[in-house]
Amino acid sequence: MTPMSSSILIVEDEAQIRRFLRIALSAQGYRVLEAANGTDGLAQAALARPDLMVLDLGLPDMDGHEVLRDLRQWSRMPVLVLSVRASEGEKVLALDGGANDYVTKPFGIQEFLARVRVLLRLADGPRGEPSLDNGPLHIDFADRRVTLDGAEVALTRKEFAVLALLARHLGRMVTQQQLLKDIWGPTHVEDSHYLRVVVGHLRQKLGDAPTRPRFIVTEPGVGYRLIELPAAAPPEETP
Template sequence: MTAHGARILVIDDEKSIRRLLKVNLQAHGYAMFESESGADGILKASEMRPDLIILDLGLPDVEGHQVLKQIREWSHVPIIVLTVREDVEEKIAALDQGADDFVTKPFALGELLARIRVWLRHIPKQEEPVLTFGDLTVDLAQRLVLHHQQQVKLTPIEYDLLKVLVRHAGRVMTHRQLLQEVWGNYNVDESSHYLRIYIGHLRKKLERDPARPSLILTEPGVGYRFTVAYEEETNAKD
């Protein structure tokens, strides 16, 4: 597992810690998602299936050990525990309950990043497919998009959005799901305009007629769908 595409969920109630980690994790090529409570962290872990979790033990609602225990009931995702507690017994308990590693606050950012790299290397590598839809090819391994055999230059967000859509081709992806996958943001009301803007960018770069899209379809009030019928339409016109 390389930095690109690795999804990290940070469960920590300290906004300053989340902000620090978000800036640095994104700068190193990771996609970071965040939660400020134990209950929400468990929910996001189950919905998003991150590649690694950073978990603070001192959460305001559900004790960190309980969060760890619940996630371990169904997932083997690497979990790095953050704690202000120097108690050795506390750390032993976390490891016994399924934590893979721990870092004591305040921590050195370089050390945490090194530990993240170590645990991501333990994740079995999966072959990324090359997806073809008519005259559009998306090479997920190379992060390469070709349209009419010409490379299309996409921004990181445009690429991430297209990647989610093509991975779920034929399926309606809700606004909430896309915001979670690309931005790590659950606030549909405040962030859906960003989604519309970037969908518009993709249509301008990929559609024959952006005003009448045949590739990325809008499901009014619900979300967007990357249509698998696009390939059939292309072949029929050829």
């Protein structure tokens, strides 16, 4: 999906922010739609079928969480929440409610544009791929095999399950609750220490430092994200 073919709906009540985003997105070649409230946003989402929604939570007619809940009843379009609300609870509520990413105000426009590109690329990408190449990391979902720089990495079943789930949401935050529910089961959604231990082992095996992550980013109290990396350079041919 190229920028010229992608449309983005901004649901935001502040006219200055809508204008700022419209200029930035239009300069990248995106087609921009705008709505100043949740009702209009849902109507435009249904009629125009944009490729991505940028959603503020503090709307004048309905809370952004309500917009997200209504949207998810009939659409899987990517949603990037853009809000001044920075608490863990708000982020977890939005991500568990179906948002694909969450950016807090004030924000850097380059990071915002990068997250837009990731969400559009994921929405346009093939589903059910048997494997994933992410920089030097290769994940074979079918054979449950992981290699790093060509060398196999031995993972336990839980370690592979966590990495595979993060990989299937590449570049997007996955909440602790989602990981615990999908991998350990619905009775373990509060057992975050299980997840911390497994992620710690994963980092050790991948040579990843929590303070300077190469692969797995932690947002404390919210969840984890597998960083999308550029393709690894092919090995040089020997003469």
